[in-house]
Amino acid sequence: MTTYEYGYARVSTTAQDLKRQLDWLESQGVPVERTYADKRTGTDFEREGLASVLAQLRSGDVLYVASLDRLGRTMHKVLALIAELREKGVHLVIGGAMTIDTRVGGPATDMALLMLGTFSEMELIFQRERRASARASREASGKSWGRPREIDRAAVLADLSDGMSVMKVAAKYGIGRATVFRIKSEAKGK
Incomplete structure (x- = not known):
């Protein structure tokens, strides 16, 4: 039976760049035609690229990911996905920093996956807390949050011409x- 190597890369927004992850996948020997990517948040598991690669995977195949948080940011969903891959016989x-290869297997690999999943979800929680804190701080100081409102240019010019x-x-x-x-x-x- 022929086995294949696949790659998956993800960034959270369309403004972010996949290059570092794609370069890593290429360095691992993953063919470009079997590399899938998404520019969507990791908390959303309804991603086109992820669905496409999962549909391709068969027993014995290997899925390469630059880091565990690229699969997702919700620990229980990532662990469920890993369990699903194992049931299919996918590595x-x-x-x-800490490469994990489930082809090696064993309790150390299982523990490393659990730890990385936990840290990934913790970082997501910390990011949300930092954003909420920054938002509260801006609002408390009377500063606006989000997209700037439209400026009445005519009123600004009128005040300037009045000597303000x-x-x-x-x-x-x-x-x-x-x-x-x-x-x-x-x-x-003008």
């Missing part, structure tokens, strides 16, 4: 001085 090779200082205009509209200067400069350019 998993996880790169990173750049500092006061910036404070009034909750924008930076550089933004006020840019609005002023763009108006002169």
Whole structure:
């Protein structure tokens, strides 16, 4: 029976780059045509690339992943996925600082998978806490959160022409001085 090597890479957003992971997969000898990737959050297990690679895997095949958190960020779902792969007879090779190869097997491999899954989920929890803390801090200081609102450029220009200082205009509209200067400069350019 012929066995194949597959690769899977994932980043959380479309702005992030897969290059480091794809380079690692290539260095492991995974053919480009058997490499699958997603640009979706790791908490979402309904990913097109992941579904495609899972559909291809057969007993004896090997799935390469640059790090365990690339499979997912929710420990119980990652562990369930690993169990599913084992039941199919698929081997998993996880790169990173502590390479894990389930072809070796044994209790040390099982423990390493559990530890990496735990640390991956802990990091996700810590990231959420940091974001919530930053959001609360900004809101407490009266600063806005999220996408900037539209600026009434005509009102800014009117206040400037009435003699209001750049500092006061910036404070009034909750924008930076550089933004006020840019609005002023763009108006002169027209």
